[in-house]
Amino acid sequence: MTLLxxxxxxxxxxxxxxxxxxxxxxxxxxxxxxxxKDLSTPRRKSGLxxxxxxxxxxxxxxxxxxxxxxxxxxxxxxxxxxxxxTVLFFGPHILFFESILGFGWPNLPNGVVLFAGxxxxxxLIALLIRRATNPVQKLISNAxxxxxxxxxxxxxxxxxxxxxxxxxxxxxxxxxxLLSIEAMFIWFPFGKLMHTAMTFPSRFQAGTSFGRRGIxx
Amino acid sequence: MSASEAISIRAxxxxxxxxPLLHEIRHALERxxxxxxxxxxxxxxxxxxxxxxxxxxxxxxxxxxxAELNALGPSVILETSYPGVWLVTHRNTEGEIIGRQIExxxxxxxxxxxxxxxxxxxxxxxNELAEDPA
Amino acid sequence: MRKDQNLGEYLRAQGVSRRGFLKFCSATASLMALxxxxxxQVAEALASARxxxxxxxxxxxxxxxxxxxxxxxxxxxxxxxFDAISLDYHHTLQAAAGEGAENARMAAMEENDxxxxxxxxxxxxxxxxxxxxxxxxxxxxxxxxxxxxxxxxIAVGTCxxxxxxxxxxxxxxxxxxxxxxxxxxxxxxxxxCPPIPVVITGVLAHFLTFGTIPDLDPLGRPTAFxxxxxHDRCYRRPFYERGEFAHTFDDEGARKGWCLYELGCKxxxxxxxxxxxxxxxxxxxxxxxxxxxxxxxEPGFWDHGSFYKPISAGLWGPRETLLGAAAxxxxxxxxxxxxxxxxxxxxxxxxxxxxx
Numbered sequence: 001m002t003l004l005x006x007x008x009x010x011x012x013x014x015x016x017x018x019x020x021x022x023x024x025x026x027x028x029x030x031x032x033x034x035x036x037k038d039l040s041t042p043r044r045k046s047g048l049x050x051x052x053x054x055x056x057x058x059x060x061x062x063x064x065x066x067x068x069x070x071x072x073x074x075x076x077x078x079x080x081x082x083x084x085x086t087v088l089f090f091g092p093h094i095l096f097f098e099s100i101l102g103f104g105w106p107n108l109p110n111g112v113v114l115f116a117g118x119x120x121x122x123x124l125i126a127l128l129i130r131r132a133t134n135p136v137q138k139l140i141s142n143a144x145x146x147x148x149x150x151x152x153x154x155x156x157x158x159x160x161x162x163x164x165x166x167x168x169x170x171x172x173x174x175x176x177x178l179l180s181i182e183a184m185f186i187w188f189p190f191g192k193l194m195h196t197a198m199t200f201p202s203r204f205q206a207g208t209s210f211g212r213r214g215i216x217x
Numbered sequence: 218m219s220a221s222e223a224i225s226i227r228a229x230x231x232x233x234x235x236x237p238l239l240h241e242i243r244h245a246l247e248r249x250x251x252x253x254x255x256x257x258x259x260x261x262x263x264x265x266x267x268x269x270x271x272x273x274x275x276x277x278x279x280x281x282x283x284a285e286l287n288a289l290g291p292s293v294i295l296e297t298s299y300p301g302v303w304l305v306t307h308r309n310t311e312g313e314i315i316g317r318q319i320e321x322x323x324x325x326x327x328x329x330x331x332x333x334x335x336x337x338x339x340x341x342x343x344n345e346l347a348e349d350p351a
Numbered sequence: 352m353r354k355d356q357n358l359g360e361y362l363r364a365q366g367v368s369r370r371g372f373l374k375f376c377s378a379t380a381s382l383m384a385l386x387x388x389x390x391x392q393v394a395e396a397l398a399s400a401r402x403x404x405x406x407x408x409x410x411x412x413x414x415x416x417x418x419x420x421x422x423x424x425x426x427x428x429x430x431x432x433f434d435a436i437s438l439d440y441h442h443t444l445q446a447a448a449g450e451g452a453e454n455a456r457m458a459a460m461e462e463n464d465x466x467x468x469x470x471x472x473x474x475x476x477x478x479x480x481x482x483x484x485x486x487x488x489x490x491x492x493x494x495x496x497x498x499x500x501x502x503x504x505i506a507v508g509t510c511x512x513x514x515x516x517x518x519x520x521x522x523x524x525x526x527x528x529x530x531x532x533x534x535x536x537x538x539x540x541x542x543x544c545p546p547i548p549v550v551i552t553g554v555l556a557h558f559l560t561f562g563t564i565p566d567l568d569p570l571g572r573p574t575a576f577x578x579x580x581x582h583d584r585c586y587r588r589p590f591y592e593r594g595e596f597a598h599t600f601d602d603e604g605a606r607k608g609w610c611l612y613e614l615g616c617k618x619x620x621x622x623x624x625x626x627x628x629x630x631x632x633x634x635x636x637x638x639x640x641x642x643x644x645x646x647x648x649e650p651g652f653w654d655h656g657s658f659y660k661p662i663s664a665g666l667w668g669p670r671e672t673l674l675g676a677a678a679x680x681x682x683x684x685x686x687x688x689x690x691x692x693x694x695x696x697x698x699x700x701x702x703x704x705x706x707x
Contacts, residue, residue: 004620005655008666020673021680028684033691091594092663095613099664100673109594169569170580171620174662233589257387264626266586266608267639288371307378313632316378318387327377331369 004171007178015182016100022189027197043214054207055200075123082120086113086156114163121156124149148192154180234265235272245321246301255322270317277304277319284328290315294325358559359398372398379560382553384575384624396560403559404459404467406497407441410490411483411517411526412473416508417443419545420552436468436559442485453486460500468558469501469536471529474510474517478525494532503537503564504529507551509647512540512571519653530571537564540571544647547628550576568622570650576628581618581644584626587611605641615659616643623648 001009061073087093091107098104107113128149131137158180162173187193210216238258245256260270278298286292290309297304303325307316356364362372376394380387409417421444438444439459442452459467471494476482480489488496498504506529509515517526530538541554554573557565565573582588590596590610597604598613610616618626621644625636637644643659646652656666 002651004662005651005666008656008662008664010667012665013667013672016673017676020676021683024677024680025683025687028681029687029691032685032688091596091612092661095661096663096665099660100670102670107594107596110592113594165583170582174620234586259381259387261381261633262384262627264584264586264588267635269586286370286374288368288374292374307374316374316381318377318381327370327373331373333369 002171003175004178007175007182011179011182015185019185019188023194023197026189026194027201030198030201038212040213042212044211047208047211050211051204051207054210055203058203075127079120079123079127082116082123083152083156085116086120086159089113090117110163114160117156117160117163121153121160124153124156128153144191147187151180151184151187151191152193155184234263234269235276238263238273239276242299242302242319242321246299249301249321249323255320257321258319260317260319274304277302286327292327294328356402357398358400358402379556382549383557383560383565384553384628393560400559400562402437403502404437404439404463405470405555406439406456406459406467406501407444407470407472408485408490408493408497409441409443410471410473410475410494410511411524412508412510413516414443415545416472416511416551417441419548420507422548436555439467449486453488456497460497464500466502467500468555469497469504470507471504471511472507474514474524474526474528475532476517476524476526478523482524491532494529498533498536501536503539503558504533505539505541505554505558506530506571507541508546509542509544509650509652512542513650515544516653518651538571539564539567539573542570542572542577542648543623544645544652546648547576547624547630549628550624570622572622572648576624577622577648579622581621581623581626581638582616584624585618585638586626587638600641608641611638611641611643613661614643615657615661617646617649617652617655617658617662618644620662621646621649621652 061069085108088097088105089108090110090113094104094107128146131141131145131149155177158173158177161167162170162177165173167173168176184193188196241256241258245258249255260273265273280296280298280300282294282296284294286294290307290312292305292307295304295306296302301321301323303320303322305316305318305320305325305327306314309315359372362375367375373390373394376397377387377390379397380390380393383393385393437459440452440456442448445452445455447455473483473490475490475494477491480491483490485493506512510517510526511529514522514526514528514531517524518528530540539554541551543550550573553576554565557563557573557575565575568574568577570577582591585591587608587610590608591612595604595607595609596613597609597611599605600614612619616638618638623644625644626638629636629639645658646655649655660666
């Protein structure tokens with residue numbers, strides 16, 4: 001079995017099993033946690049509107065902090081957008097998803113995707129450097145932050161290298177790219193990458209519970 | 218007509234290999250005029266789409282000189298409409314193409330008489346003259 | 352060609368002029384994928400080339416490689432090269448059979464000990480020796496015996512080079528490649544199923560011309576022919592770059608000649624010269640005819656999943672395994688939530704008990 005066969009076969013299969021089982025485990029585990037019964041009288045009937053409202057409001061910078069967090073805010077959006085373009089609209093990636101999901105969608109030209117990938121990688125490197133040098137960020141960062149950033153950076157880096165055929169034969173580069181993604185799949189449920197699944201539900205939850213207490217959030 | 222031309226369905230797409238080749242020829246001509254060495258481009262080493270070889274031929278056109286060589290099958294040495302750009306096509310005794318080159322040079326070396334052949338020819342001529350002293 | 356003659360003398364004796372010889376050299380240089388500037392070097396080497404003895408052994412094969420070679424589209428060059436080598440044993444092509452043929456092989460081995468060129472097509476079964484025999488001799492024994500005195504071995508075709516189709520899962524004969532058996536001789540792998548005919552003659556021409564082994568890639572293949580992928584030299588590459596793919600074999604993209612990546616083309620991971628040398632007098636090659644590359648020049652090409660599966664797609668069992676994973680995750684999630692609730696209730700009760 002070649003390295004590429006391994007990366008496309010058993011390594012992919014097992015990393016996906018860990019990814020799916022891990023996500024379901026953590027999401028269900030969080031949903032099913034008991035909350036203490038709130039005995040207070042609700043200020044108003046809270047529901048969907050409060051939850052969705054908070055999802056929206058927290059997606060924009062809080063006006064009080066706007067100036068100070070502008071950098072994170074813009075780079076954060078740019079990075080996620082560039083990542084989505086890279087991951088979801090490169091022809092070979094769509095074929096990869098199709099082999100797992102059973103359906104595909106139209107792709108973008110390689111030039112657009114390569115540009116997005118380079119932007120995503122550059123932003124991530126900038127953010128990593130900032131995390132490691134900015135005193136406040138340094139203080140609040142733990143190993144999980146660094147591992148999560150680096151494990152996402154590697155597929156971007158190896159993907160661009162494979163696309164450009166630098167340093168080794170294409171089949172080796174492609175195998176390394178796949179293996180780096182599989183490493184991310186394995187790490188995904190256990191670290192901060194879980195924000196992908198948790199961010200919006202937890203904002204929703206916060207929104208409804210604040211709404212009940214009449215807090216504007 | 219080659220076997221592929223006999224097929225009535227034609228591919229009409231352009232991959233853009235013709236232009237870069239013409240630019241390469243342009244650079245080779247500039248080098249030649251500056252006194253540098255000539256250039257030979259092996260057509261077999263180019264990744265050409267169906268029909269592109271013909272398009273290259275058409276783009277180069279036919280010039281003033283057309284020489285035929287008969288050695289191990291016919292070869293055609295053609296100066297294209299751009300002086301200094303030669304299209305050399307070697308065929309075997311069965312008429313199949315065994316090599317195709319674009320030569321950017323003052324004269325393809327294959328047209329020059331070769332010292333070995335001149336020597337053999339000279340010996341033949343001397344023999345002829347010795348037999349016929351008149 | 353007499354054994355004491357070199358190629359230059361032989362051609363001159365045949366009435367070939369120096370000019371004709373240079374034409375031959377030019378075609379040969381092109382055949383060897385050498386730059387045109389190497390013609391003078393080729394001419395010098397070829398003029399004094401001696402006639403090597405060649406023994407050709409065919410093992411577990413379909414004769415496709417020999418068919419490919421004998422249909423090489425340059426008969427003049429090819430016949431000159433075959434005039435220039437002494438093909439002393441090739442059981443498909445020779446008239447002799449049985450004892451007589453084996454005697455010819457033994458004689459050639461003795462006469463040219465340490466100097467002859469061994470060409471092998473087909474893989475070697477290591478299971479039952481009776482799976483494939485010639486004149487009662489097992490393939491394994493014949494290869495070992497014949498390789499002993501060879502100057503070099505050329506493994507022609509993917510079967511001889513990497514095991515090929517006989518080695519495909521479940522490999523019933525225990526087929527292996529030449530390099531799995533012979534480890535003390537230079538081996539040139541000329542892979543392909545079959546190899547491009549001019550690549551076979553090109554490698555023979557290289558050995559004949561320079562008497563050396565050409566530059567080889569990590570898999571033992573001449574870099575002149577196997578140095579780049581099909582994808583790298585494909586005329587459809589610009590469509591790949593633009594993200595223009597044929598989705599089926601008869602859609603608009605297919606008619607416009609777009610990239611066949613989605614239809615399982617193995618061009619990006621296959622090293623061969625099809626995209627430039629092409630097949631059938633340079634007429635076309637699989638991608639030129641609208642079908643993706645199968646990757647036939649690569650080890651294990653038969654076992655890399657479907658020919659029609661894109662190379663970026665996963666190669667694994669049914670998707671249902673992921674449903675199983677989701678179920679396992681659900682069980683784990685429910686279990687851990689229950690356990691957390693139980694712990695919480697216990698702590699609450701303890702707290703109540705403490706406060707009362």
